[in-house]
Structures are given as C-alpha cells and as structure tokens.
Amino acid sequence: MGTVLTHPTTRFLVRRLLHSAVVLLGVAIVVFSLLQLVPGDPVRIALGTRYTEESYEALRAASGLDRPLIVQFLSYLGSALTGDLGVSFRSGQPVTQLLGERLPATMSLALVGILIGLVIAVVAGIWAALHEGRPSDAVVRVGSQFGVSIPDFWMGLLLITVFAATLGVLPSSGYVPIGEDPGEWLRHVILPASAVGLVAGAIMTRYVRSAVLDVVAMPFVRTARSKGLAPHIVTFRHIVRNALIPVLTIAGIQFATILGGVIVVEVVFAWPGLGSLVYNSVETRDYPLIQGAVLLIAVIFLVVNLLVDVLYAAIDPRIRLS
Amino acid sequence: MKRITTLAAASATVVLALSACSSGEAVDIGASSSSSAEAGDTTLVAAIAGEPDQLDPHVTSAYFSFEVLENVYDTLVEPDENLEMQPALAESWEISEDQLLWTFHLREGVTFHDGSELTADDVVYSYDRIIDEALTPSWRFAAITEVTAVDDLTVEIEVSAPTPNLLALIGGYKGMAIVEESNVESGEITTNPIGTGPFEVAEYTSGDHITLNANEDYWGGEPSVDSVEFRFISEGSTAITALQNGEIDWTDSVPVQQVSTLLEDDSIEMTVAPSTDYWYLTLNQDREPWDDVLVRQAIAYAIDRDAILEATTYGTGVLNQLAIPEQSGFFTEYDTYSYDPDKAQELFDEAGFTGATLDFLATSDYPETVTTAQILADQLEPYGIDVEIRTLDFATWLEEEGSGNFDMFMLSWLGNLDPDDYYYAQHHSEGSYNFQGYSNAEVDALLEAGRTETDTETRKEIYAEAATMIADDVSYLYLYNPAVIQAWSPELTGVTARADGAIRFRDAEIAG
Numbered sequence: 001m002g003t004v005l006t007h008p009t010t011r012f013l014v015r016r017l018l019h020s021a022v023v024l025l026g027v028a029i030v031v032f033s034l035l036q037l038v039p040g041d042p043v044r045i046a047l048g049t050r051y052t053e054e055s056y057e058a059l060r061a062a063s064g065l066d067r068p069l070i071v072q073f074l075s076y077l078g079s080a081l082t083g084d085l086g087v088s089f090r091s092g093q094p095v096t097q098l099l100g101e102r103l104p105a106t107m108s109l110a111l112v113g114i115l116i117g118l119v120i121a122v123v124a125g126i127w128a129a130l131h132e133g134r135p136s137d138a139v140v141r142v143g144s145q146f147g148v149s150i151p152d153f154w155m156g157l158l159l160i161t162v163f164a165a166t167l168g169v170l171p172s173s174g175y176v177p178i179g180e181d182p183g184e185w186l187r188h189v190i191l192p193a194s195a196v197g198l199v200a201g202a203i204m205t206r207y208v209r210s211a212v213l214d215v216v217a218m219p220f221v222r223t224a225r226s227k228g229l230a231p232h233i234v235t236f237r238h239i240v241r242n243a244l245i246p247v248l249t250i251a252g253i254q255f256a257t258i259l260g261g262v263i264v265v266e267v268v269f270a271w272p273g274l275g276s277l278v279y280n281s282v283e284t285r286d287y288p289l290i291q292g293a294v295l296l297i298a299v300i301f302l303v304v305n306l307l308v309d310v311l312y313a314a315i316d317p318r319i320r321l322s
Numbered sequence: 323m324k325r326i327t328t329l330a331a332a333s334a335t336v337v338l339a340l341s342a343c344s345s346g347e348a349v350d351i352g353a354s355s356s357s358s359a360e361a362g363d364t365t366l367v368a369a370i371a372g373e374p375d376q377l378d379p380h381v382t383s384a385y386f387s388f389e390v391l392e393n394v395y396d397t398l399v400e401p402d403e404n405l406e407m408q409p410a411l412a413e414s415w416e417i418s419e420d421q422l423l424w425t426f427h428l429r430e431g432v433t434f435h436d437g438s439e440l441t442a443d444d445v446v447y448s449y450d451r452i453i454d455e456a457l458t459p460s461w462r463f464a465a466i467t468e469v470t471a472v473d474d475l476t477v478e479i480e481v482s483a484p485t486p487n488l489l490a491l492i493g494g495y496k497g498m499a500i501v502e503e504s505n506v507e508s509g510e511i512t513t514n515p516i517g518t519g520p521f522e523v524a525e526y527t528s529g530d531h532i533t534l535n536a537n538e539d540y541w542g543g544e545p546s547v548d549s550v551e552f553r554f555i556s557e558g559s560t561a562i563t564a565l566q567n568g569e570i571d572w573t574d575s576v577p578v579q580q581v582s583t584l585l586e587d588d589s590i591e592m593t594v595a596p597s598t599d600y601w602y603l604t605l606n607q608d609r610e611p612w613d614d615v616l617v618r619q620a621i622a623y624a625i626d627r628d629a630i631l632e633a634t635t636y637g638t639g640v641l642n643q644l645a646i647p648e649q650s651g652f653f654t655e656y657d658t659y660s661y662d663p664d665k666a667q668e669l670f671d672e673a674g675f676t677g678a679t680l681d682f683l684a685t686s687d688y689p690e691t692v693t694t695a696q697i698l699a700d701q702l703e704p705y706g707i708d709v710e711i712r713t714l715d716f717a718t719w720l721e722e723e724g725s726g727n728f729d730m731f732m733l734s735w736l737g738n739l740d741p742d743d744y745y746y747a748q749h750h751s752e753g754s755y756n757f758q759g760y761s762n763a764e765v766d767a768l769l770e771a772g773r774t775e776t777d778t779e780t781r782k783e784i785y786a787e788a789a790t791m792i793a794d795d796v797s798y799l800y801l802y803n804p805a806v807i808q809a810w811s812p813e814l815t816g817v818t819a820r821a822d823g824a825i826r827f828r829d830a831e832i833a834g
Contacts (some may be wrong), residue, residue: 023369024740038718039714039717039718039721039722040715040718040720040721041454041717041720042717044375044720044721044724045717045720054456055455055456055457055458055460058456059452090377091376091512091513092376092509092512093376093512098528098826100527101472101527101529102528104528105529137481157559160559160560160563161563164563164564165563165566165567166568169565171567171569172560172564172566172569173369173553173560173562173564173569174530174531174553174564174568174569175530178438181563240823248364253396267555267556267557268557268560270369270530270554270555270556270557270560270561271529272527272528272529272530272554273529276529277528280372280373283715283717284717286376287715310594
C-alpha cells in the first residue's frame with residue numbers, strides 16, 4: 001500500500017487529479033459568473049410569447065432562478081459533485097442525459113477527425129522534412145498553409161458540394177450510431193470528420209515537419225548514420241520516434257480543440273453532437289445545459305492532457321512523470 | 323400563437339419566413355385516406371430547420387415542436403386550407419341564444435395512441451391544465467369562465483362575454499391539443515407525447531431525428547405513409563443537397579437566395595405560397611421625436627418598401643400596408659404610403675424635425691432585420707437621421723424590446739388567424755406586445771368591440787376601421803407578408819403549403 005502511494009506514477013496521478021479538480025472548480029465559477037453577465041432572460045425565452053405573470057413566476061421559481069446567486073451556485077456545485085448537473089430549462093430533461101446522448105456523436109467525429117489529421121500530418125510532415133528544400137517540400141508547405149487558412153465549415157460545405165451534391169456518393173447529413181450499423185456510421189462520419197481532419201491535419205503537418213527537422217539535426221542521428229545503420233532504420237527508429245513527442249502534444253491539443261469547437265461543422269452537417277447542443281443552448285440561455293456542457297468539455301480536455309503526459313513517458317523513458 | 327417561430331427559430335432565421343406545411347385535405351372527417359395495405363414500409367423523411375425544445379404542446383412555444391405535434395395531436399376544431407374552422411375531435415357544436423354557452427359534441431370512438439378512449443373529461447382536463455398552471459396558451463382562455471363535461475361526449479364552454487373567435491382560440495394551433503392525463507402525470511409528455519392524431523411518436527433521438535408511426539386507428543383514416551421521420555437540419559444548403567440527393571423527401575429549410583434557381587430544378591417540387599405572417603417596423607412612441615405622428619408618417623413615406631422586399635426575400639414575399647393579407651376575409655384596401663421623398667420632407671418640415679439619431683434594434687438571428695436596417699440607414703440619411711444599428715442575438719434583443727430600449731425595430735408576427743390576433747396585443751394601450759407605446763382611445767374601443775361582436779360583417783367593419791387608424795398613426799409600419807417556402811421530391815404527393823404554416827402529413831403519399 002505504502003509503496004503504491006509513493007510510487008512516482010501514483011504520486012503524479014494523484015497530484016494531477018487534485019490539480020484537475022481545482023481547474024474544474026475554476027471553470028464552474030467562471031462559467032457561472034459569465035452567464036450572470038449575459039443579457040437575455042432564460043425564463044422569458046423559455047416561455048415564448050404571451051405568457052402570463054403567474055406562469056413567468058412559476059417557471060422562475062421552478063428553475064430556482066429566484067434564489068440568491070450564491071445559493072444557486074452552491075447548490076449547483078453540490079449536485080454536480082454527486083453527478084447531477086440539473087435539468088435543462090427548455091426540455092426539462094436531465095442535463096447528464098442530454099450530454100450523454102450527444103457525447104458519442106461528437107467523440108466519433110473528433111476521433112475520426114484527429115485520425116485523418118494525424119495520418120495526413122505524419123505522412124506529409126515526414127515526407128516534407130526528409131525532402132527539405134526540394135519541390136515536394138514546397139508543395140507540402142503551400143498545401144498546409146492553404147489548409148490552415150480554410151475555415152472548417154467552409155471545408156464542410158465544399159465537401160458536401162463535391163461528395164454529396166455532385167458525386168452523390170456520401171450523405172450530406174445525419175448520424176448513425178456505430179453500434180447500430182458500423183458501415184453507415186462510417187459513411188456518415190467521413191465527410192464531417194474530413195472537414196475537421198483536413199484542417200487539423202494541415203496545422204499538425206507543420207509541427208511534424210519542424211519536429212522531424214529538429215531531430216535530424218541532433219548528434220545522435222549523425223551517430224546512428226555513422227554507425228552504418230540502414231537509412232529506413234535511422235528514419236523510423238531514431239528520427240520519427242523522437243519527433244513524435246512534440247507531435248503528441250499538438251495532437252492532444254488539436255483533439256481537445258475539435259471536441260470543444262466543432263460547433264459550426266456540427267451545424268453544417270446536422271450532426272447531433274455537443275457542438276450543436278451548446279449552440280442551441282446558448283441561443284436559448286439554457287444555463288444548466290451550457291454549464292454542464294462546458295464542464296464536460298473541460299473534463300475531456302483534462303483527461304486528454306493527462307493521457308498525453310502518460311504517453312510521453314511510455315514513448316520516451318527519459319521523461320519522468322513529475 | 324404569434325411570434326412562436328420567432329422564438330423558436332432563434333437558431334434558424336430563415337425559417338421564420340418559411341413556415342410550412344403539408345397535407346391538403348384539411349379536415350377530412352372520416353374521409354378515407356388511401357390505406358397503405360401494400361407491403362413494404364414507406365417512410366417520409368422530412369427535414370425541419372431546428373429541433374423541438376420539447377413535445378408538451380401546452381408548454382412549448384417553439385415552431386419546430388409544432389411542426390411535429392401537428393401530426394401527433396388533435397384539437398376540438400382545426401383550420402382547413404382556407405383557414406376556416408372545421409370539425410376535428412368535435413363533430414358539431416352549438417351556441418346558446420345569449421352567446422355565452424358553447425356546447426361541443428365529440429366524435430365517437432376516438433382513441434389515444436395507447437388505446438384509451440377519448441372522453442369529455444380529457445377535454446376538461448386539458449383545458450383546466452392550461453388555465454390552472456398558467457401555461458403558454460392560457461391567454462386564449464381569457465374569456466372562458468368554465469369548461470364542464472356534460473356526459474362522455476359533450477363538453478360545455480362558458481364564456482363571460484360573446485366570443486366570436488372562440489373556434490380560432492381553441493383550434494388555431496396544436497398548443498390547444500387534447501392531452502391524456504396519465505401521460506402528463508408521468509412526465510412522459512415532454513419526450514413521448516400521447517395524442518389522438520394521425521401519427522404517434524415512435525422514436526426520439528436528441529439532436530438528430532424524431533420518428534412518428536402511422537396511427538392505424540386514426541379517426542380520420544389511417545395515413546398512407548407508414549412513418550414520418552423528422553430530421554433537424556438547420557443549414558438550408560445542406561437540406562437542399564440532401565433533398566436533391568434523395569436522402570430526404572421534404573423540407574422547409576430552404577435558403578431564400580436559392581429559390582429562383584430551385585424553381586427551375588425539375589428534380590424537386592417547390593411551393594412559394596403566401597403566408598399570414600407579416601414583418602413590420604415600429605418606432606418607440608415613448609421617445610422624442612418619434613412620439614410625433616408627423617415624424618412617423620414622414621418616415622413611412624421616406625422608406626422604399628420594394629427595396630426592402632427585394633433585399634430580404636429575394637422577391638418571394640408580398641408587399642403589404644396592413645397586417646392582414648389579401649387572401650383573408652378580413653383584408654382591407656389601404657395604400658396610403660408609398661415611396662415619396664418630397665412628401666416625406668414636407669412632413670418632416672411641418673413637424674419641425676431637423677434631424678436625430680435613431681437606435682435601430684436588429685438581431686443577427688433574423689438577418690432580414692440587419693439588411694433592412696442597412697437599407698434604412700441609407701434611405702433616412704438625407705433627412706438628417708443617423709441610423710445606428712445595434713445587432714444583438716435574439717435573446718438579448720427580446721430583453722431590449724421588452725424594456726423599451728430602442729428607437730426602432732423590425733420583427734414579425736405569425737400564426738395569425740382571427741383579426742384579434744393581428745391587432746389587440748400589438749396596438750391596444752394595454753396590449754401585452756405594445757412595446758412601441760401606442761395609445762389611441764378610439765382604437766382601444768374598436769379593438770374591444772371587435773372581440774365581442776358576433777355579426778361577421780360588423781366585425782369586418784370594426785377591424786377595417788381600427789386597422790386603418792393604426793396604419794394612419796404609424797403604430798406599425800407594415801412591410802410585407804413573407805412566403806411559405808417548401809421543397810419536396812416529385813415522388814411525394816398529398817402535401818400542400820398552408821398559409822398558417824401547419825405541417826400536415828396525414829394525406830401524404832410516396833410513389834414507388
């Protein structure tokens with residue numbers, strides 16, 4: 001027991017979890033405070049028009065909005081700790097349930113998207129770095145610059161125009177859960193995931209390229225080469241492996257960005273994920289839903305970061321979890 | 323149910339103009355919809371521009387909810403295609419001599435989706451629920467003093483004063499649906515409502531779709547299609563691509579910019595029909611100099627409505643000068659205002675107006691308001707009016723409107739049936755939507771008289787007079803009636819675009 005607790009990995013994890021809890025509390029406070037500053041009365045929006053004074057007061061009381069702010073926040077925090085994020089103002093359904101329904105769709109989109117991005121970035125980035133200064137390097141650099149400059153929603157509309165409208169080979173919208181029909185899931189996820197993946201790929205390509213270039217310049221690569229190792233062994237075992245570390249960081253950040261920021265792409269593709277949920281709940285001032293969604297995205301961010309750190313150590317034994 | 327869309331469609335602006343709908347055959351009373359005896363499932367896939375907030379008809383105010391609920395619920399009476407009230411759950415009704423007691427006779431053998439029988443108690447329960455809990459449509463019961471079940475199939479509604487528009491009040495939209503007590507008690511009604519309508523809710527996937535299955539026992543005859551799947555696609559170009567691609571059969575998520583191109587596309591059917599909705603401008607009469615009727619009239623002459631119509635609807639709307647459109651029985655001729663810069667200048671001079679800053683409340687959720695504001699800024703500048711455009715999201719916009727924090731705004735009303743819907747709340751001194759601060763004792767008297775006048779011809783005269791005064795005083799500066807725009811596959815028949823935006827799929831058929 002004692003040895004487990006003092007093990008560096010455990011200590012690292014415990015510290016990181018405590019750290020995460022503090023971050024989450026901060027996020028909750030900031031989101032709650034910001035929502036108070038946003039104009040727009042959620043009760044009025046929820047009731048629509050032509051409501052009566054009584055129904056206004058009734059809903060206000062039912063939503064707990066008539067209580068002092070600090071009471072509202074503390075009771076929110078208390079329930080959140082037990083996994084209860086409240087009920088949506090608009091639909092009256094539990095926030096956790098609504099988030100749970102949307103999470104798989106967003107996860108599908110983000111995972112396939114980051115995978116597409118990574119494949120593009122690793123292939124193009126390594127290729128460009130190993131051909132530094134040559135025309136193929138220039139092509140990759142221009143291409144990635146182009147990809148970075150394109151907004152993902154525009155990429156989405158472009159993909160819809162080509163693959164759905166013109167070629168008619170892929171659906172333009174909709175989502176099929178992977179458990180229901182994996183083939184259809186893939187057909188539906190490929191366009192929106194490409195929209196985010198191509199942009200993420202373009203961003204990451206530049207990192208991969210410069211990471212590989214950095215490693216190539218290191219003394220141990222020269223040593224490896226001078227030992228007479230075959231070029232592909234030097235490339236893959238020495239260069240790529242070491243270059244992956246910074247790439248992992250940026251991939252983690254990109255993944256989290258996709259998770260938290262696919263709002264417009266989800267709207268374009270009518271994708272039932274967290275992005276479109278946040279979009280709708282902001283418009284309707286559905287406070288419990290906004291708070292819940294932001295907290296969930298923050299949790300995912302923290303988990304991804306943690307995983308990246310743990311993976312570091314797995315890839316490079318020199319890195320200590322500390 | 324005015325402005326329902328407005329609120330609802332906060333996310334999908336265009337939709338407002340595109341209320342939509344289907345199913346011609348208004349009220350079919352036992353009429354035989356062709357039954358789908360053939361093998362093979364026919365599913366009608368309909369893309370609407372947003373997701374319902376919830377499915378409790380008495381609570382929601384979202385147009386997207388009603389697009390679905392129109393097919394799930396029934397009301398005692400309902401509007402046909404010409405917006406005349408027809409029997410629905412009530413087969414017939416009579417009014418007492420003194421006009422204070424309405425007796426409704428329910429159709430026999432109507433069942434809810436769970437098999438239970440519809441009785442007069444369900445009607446009483448539904449109406450009492452709306453009144454007692456002060457739910458969204460409770461204002462419609464202002465004149466009603468009591469609802470009682472006389473026997474299983476007879477309901478009496480007692481009103482405090484003659485209420486000529488009672489049928490429109492109780493049947494105008496599905497917010498007045500007859501619901502089932504146990505469904506409400508269990509709380510299921512928000513996601514799995516049980517009605518008596520042609521379709522029943524079979525599946526609801528948040529953010530993606532709602533599937534309805536045909537109700538074999540529907541009193542109006544079993545629908546032709548086996549099921550209807552409502553998908554939520556807010557991006558109009560995505561919806562149109564999906565339609566052209568054969569992924570969906572019907573949509574009202576159509577970008578107005580694409581209408582002229584789409585009308586020439588043989589692979590889809592399209593309707594651009596006049597609606598009863600209207601867009602208007604209004605000036606804050608609690609503020610100077612807009613409290614001066616001469617200044618307001620001057621502005622009415624200074625505005626080029628054609629330019630606004632073209633820029634906002636791409637020619638799909640119809641200009642108007644009063645709220646009620648031409649196709650209605652309550653239409654009144656009126657053409658006082660036209661684009662006339664000289665006349666405008668004359669009136670400004672007469673008012674001693676030398677210039678002002680105008681705070682225009684626009685909302686990014688309805689881009690037409692921003693476009694119009696830009697046109698106005700250009701058109702009013704020569705008169706020394708500096709239009710400052712304040713673009714807000716709709717939630718904030720509503721707050722500003724409600725607190726009277728504006729010089730001018732543009733918005734729309736929709737779902738109007740009776741003339742009372744068009745004028746009372748907006749222009750009566752005590753009207754709940756009289757944000758512009760209009761007050762005219764004569765108009766107040768007329769609007770009150772119109773509410774209780776039972777002779778239709780006299781009523782028409784009352785509203786013609788009131789509407790004319792309202793327009794003369796420029797309480798609202800009417801702009802245009804937008805079109806109901808819908809597109810569907812040629813395989814789909816039995817759907818019609820209705821002026822009230824009700825989406826009825828009970829008579830829809832899919833070939834092949």
